[in-house]
Amino acid sequence: MKRNEVTNCLICNAPLNHQITWKSFLTNAFPKTICTECEQKFVPYENTSKEVISLYQYNDAMKDFLHRYKFMHDVMLAKVFRAQIHEQLSKTHATIVPIPLHPTKLKERSFAQVDELLKAAHIPYEHFLEKTMTDTQVGKTRQERLATPQFFKLIKNCKNKEIILVDDIYTTGVTINHAKNLLLHSGAKSVRAFTLIRG
Template structure:
């Protein structure tokens, strides 16, 4: 990995004054991709359950990040939280399973945002699920979302596997719940979840 990979903050474009330490070189730590000022705008999420872990709260800074990353197709922003994601996922024994986009949505967006976050963090993953509907959950209440019929299908055997579902944002929990129930019904040993953001 190149140590001078990013010379300016990916969020505000200010110059990054990185001091390359021996520790960083020896541990192959990720080079910084955003400045301290930007870093301080993100609020860590206080987790109360080990079933679903989230890194950050959904605040204005995160709203801006998500908009640029997902909807403005600024794919390089996948590198912003790679160190934090790597730290939390690199030692898990569970099989990492990203929440997928519907194929039509993937074609429209041109990249799968969860896959790219994992790639940037050097986290291996497997696809066990395929999304079967393009129906949006935006504007629905939690009850309405949970009452929606199953919108995933299994594409790979998951029997007796410990699975960690990965998504970019957790809002009502309907997406995670649908995926979790399908995997457990299909024989998964356990299913937990990890998200970058908690809405």
């Protein structure tokens, strides 16, 4: 993305005051895509485990962001957290594996939200999983989510791989755990997870 390509905040549309610092120029840092006021509405998540790392809490600002990004198909919003995602994942030697959408859902939505977050952050990734069920976890009780049968199948050999699963949001952990268990049972060396949001 060219510098100053985004001239207005992607959240509230206020004009962005781009200030190119020596640091941003020399490190080729991502230019800002949201204003400071909007930035402050997203609350960092305090991680207590290294098994699942999440960047932000699920608050009203994040709820609005997720709704616009996933359900109103505002794919430009993938750029909002790219610097933070890049910082977390760019130095790992593990293979980055996005949680996939079911092919039918992908057709409906027209883009895979996790893939787009990774692309925007310049993080290479590989698909090892395919989702076999179309129903989502949204609207289910915790008990219903926990009782959900395995809904992934393996599409690529993962033997001896160190893997970081990436998803947009972690709530009960069912999705991540299904994916993790399948990969470990299929020979993965280790599986950790990273999510943008913790619900």
